[in-house]
Every structure is written in C-alpha cells, then in structure tokens.
Amino acid sequence: MSTSVDSAAVPLPPEPFDASTPTVRRRLAALMYEAVLLFGVVFIAGYLFSTLTQQRNGLTHHNWLAAWIGLVVGGYFVWFWTHGGQTLPMKTWRLRVVNARDGVRLSVSRAVLRYVLAWMWFLPPLAMHPLLKLTVPQTLIVAGVWFVVYAGVGRIGASRQFLHDRVAGTRIVSIGR
Numbered sequence: 001m002s003t004s005v006d007s008a009a010v011p012l013p014p015e016p017f018d019a020s021t022p023t024v025r026r027r028l029a030a031l032m033y034e035a036v037l038l039f040g041v042v043f044i045a046g047y048l049f050s051t052l053t054q055q056r057n058g059l060t061h062h063n064w065l066a067a068w069i070g071l072v073v074g075g076y077f078v079w080f081w082t083h084g085g086q087t088l089p090m091k092t093w094r095l096r097v098v099n100a101r102d103g104v105r106l107s108v109s110r111a112v113l114r115y116v117l118a119w120m121w122f123l124p125p126l127a128m129h130p131l132l133k134l135t136v137p138q139t140l141i142v143a144g145v146w147f148v149v150y151a152g153v154g155r156i157g158a159s160r161q162f163l164h165d166r167v168a169g170t171r172i173v174s175i176g177r
Contacts, residue, residue, distance in 0.1 A: 021160040022095055022174045024151055033089035038073060045072040074115045081111040100159070100171040110168060117164035121150055 049068050053061055080087040085096040085105055097114070099106055106114070125143035128134060134142065154162040161171050 020174050022093070022172060024154045024160075026093055027095065027154070027162075027172055028151060030089045030093040030095055033092060034087060037088060038076075041072065041076055042069055045069050074112070077115050077118075078108060078111040081106050081114065082108055094175050095172050096175050097165075097170050097172055100161075100165070100169045103173070106170060110170060114164060114168040114170050117168050120164050121147065 045068060046065065049055065049061075049065050053064075055061055055065070077087065080090075081097050082105065085098055090096060097106060098104065099110065122143075125139060125146040128142050129136075129139040150163065154160060157166075159166065159171060165171055
C-alpha cells in the first residue's frame with residue numbers, strides 16, 4: 001500500500017543549502033535574466049492566442065490576450081516554484097524560493113499568492129498612468145522611481161526580502177555551488 005505525500009511538505013533535496021539571503025543586486029540580476037526568457041514565453045503564448053482566435057488586429061480581443069498571457073506567465077512561475085523552487089535564471093544565480101517559515105517547497109496556493117503579489121513591481125506605476133493622465137515618458141520615469149524604491153525595501157529589515165515575499169510568507173535563499 002502506497003501513501004501519497006503532499007509535495008509541499010516534502011523538504012527540498014539535500015543540495016548545499018544555506019539560509020542566507022542573497023543580495024538585492026543578485027536577485028535583480030536574476031530578474032533581468034527572467035525577463036529575457038519570458039520574452040520567448042510571452043511570444044509563443046501570444047502567437048498561439050492570435051492563431052487560435054484568428055486575431056488580425058492587435059486591438060481585437062486585447063483584454064483576453066492580456067489575461068491569457070497573465071495566466072501563461074503565472075503558470076510558468078507557479079510550476080517552477082512548486083517543482084524545485086527555481087526557474088532557469090534562479091538556477092543560474094543559485095537562488096531558490098522556499099516557504100519562509102520552514103524552508104520547504106512552496107505549495108501551489110502559496111506560489112500563486114507570491115505570483116499575484118509580485119505584480120506590485122509593476123501595477124502601482126501602471127495605475128498612475130491613467131489616474132494622473134501621465135504621458136508615456138512620465139510613466140516610465142514614475143516606473144523607474146518605483147522600481148528603485150521597491151528594490152530598496154528589499155534591503156530593509158532582518159529578512160532582507162522584497163515586500164511581496166514578506167506578505168506571501170516566502171523567501172529567496174542562496175544555494176550552494
């Protein structure tokens with residue numbers, strides 16, 4: 001008789017693991033690498049959507065397209081965070097996302113929560129665009145300032161985690177070579 005084990009409660013493999021928090025610079029470097037890889041994911045998702053819906057104009061179904069891409073990107077992150085705790089850029093930079101309380105793999109619900117909360121990197125400056133009737137260059141300046149402030153929050157506090165990780169109950173840790 002086999003017993004099923006919840007993967008969220010199974011400790012991570014015995015890879016050299018140190019609970020130290022990586023530097024903000026290292027986490028941002030992984031984020032930039034992630035953006036490069038996500039270009040391909042978003043391109044394929046957009047191509048698939050436009051082919052299946054026979055979209056001929058970029059304004060046709062644009063809200064559905066945005067929702068689809070959000071789901072695909074969310075699926076990408078949730079899958080990797082719940083199956084090893086690392087995306088390819090996180091492996092390259094030797095980072096892993098774990099449950100903040102006990103250092104185990106993330107459950108699907110916690111990974112989804114982290115993904116939704118990670119949009120705090122982008123939504124506040126994007127919301128300012130229509131609310132304050134900003135031009136695109138002004139919005140880019142607001143976004144740049146916001147990114148610096150948000151990244152700066154990652155340097156504050158004993159855990160040195162970004163705000164979305166603190167709220168989601170997750171943390172980024174260094175792993176050995």
